[in-house]
Amino acid sequence: MTSTTALTYTCVGPSCAWPTATRATSCHRLDAGDRTVLVDLGHGALQALRAAEAPLDRLDAVLLTHLHLDHWADLVPLVWMRRFELGASAPLPVVVPEGQAARLRTALEALDALDVLDWIALTELQAGLPPTGVGPVAVTAVALPHSAVLTVNAYRLQVADGTTIVVSGDCGPSDALPAFARDAALLVLEATVPEPLAGHLTPGEAGAIVAAAQPGRALLCHYLEPLGGPAELAIARAACPDVPIAFAQPGERVPVAPRPATTPG
Ligand SMILES: [Zn+2]
Structure with a gap:
């Protein structure tokens, strides 16, 4: 990839644990030139990707923030579609948080879908490591608490020209996320619930994280219907x-440019 490659973020699915008539569950698409990476692939996302004619036969990778269904349910039909409809021969790189590969295997076994493992290249990405190359992006992760069972990887994805996008998974208020997302060009984070709830953010809590992180702009996602309105x-x-912030809309495409260098002092 060259340093002039444009980076585009697309919100494929902005809904939380269940899809609505118009919103798939969690899925984020990053296009860097002709390379494409997905973060999460919840139910409804595959249909939305097909409707948008996404290049599903040549995906570079799918990064899963965690293994709740609204973040990975459509991985199974995607893999089957690539294999039997599109004839994709190369295994699809799939990245999960540390310790969650075995959980994915157990889930696939329960679903009588263990064959999926033959057609993906499954790796775990440990939080706190130096950047790892995943397709066109260099990826780092931070582990965030979510449920009693699962931690979540938030991913920081950087392309060659330095443009950085951070996609959080589901999490409650966190000091780690603002530090991790500091100065990203775009921060995509959840704003799920109207009142505080363990493991999720309210719009106000999400706004506080954005204020601390100071990204170039922020998009809120993973929101319950009918949240996401003016109030x-x-x-x-x-x-x-002081940071532009909006609720992500299904299919919304956002060109992301490098942030101007700041002047020391
Ligand atoms: Zn979720």
Whole structure:
């Protein structure tokens, strides 16, 4: 990839644990030139990707933030589609958080879908390591608490010209996420619930993370219907008045440019 390759973020699925008539569950698409990486692949996402004519036969990788169904359910039909409809021969690189490869195997076994493992190249990405090359991006991860069982990887993805996008998984208020997302060009994070709930963020809590991280802009996703309206956006913006922030819309494409270098001192 060259340093002039444009980076585009697309919100494939902005819904939380269940899809709506128009919103798939969690899925984020990054296009760097002719390379494509997905972060999460929840139910409804595959249909949305097909409707958008995404290049599913030549995906570089799918990174899963964690193994709740709204973040990976469509991995199985994607793999079957690539194998039997598209004739893809190369295994699809799939990245999961540390310790979750065995969980994925157990889940696939329960679903009588162990053959999926023959057609993916499954790796774990440990949080806190130096950047790892995944397709066109250099990826780092931070582990965030989510449920009693699962931690979540938030991913920081950087292309050659330095443009950086951070995609959080599901998490509650966190000091680690703002530090991890500091100065990214785009921060995509959840704003799931109207009132505080363990393992998730309200619009106000998400806004506070954006204010601490100071990305170039922020998109809120993983929101319950009918959240995501003007009232919730006003709450998020009140917590973060100096960074552009909006609720991601299904299919919304956002060109992402490098942030201007800051002047020391
Ligand atoms: Zn979720």
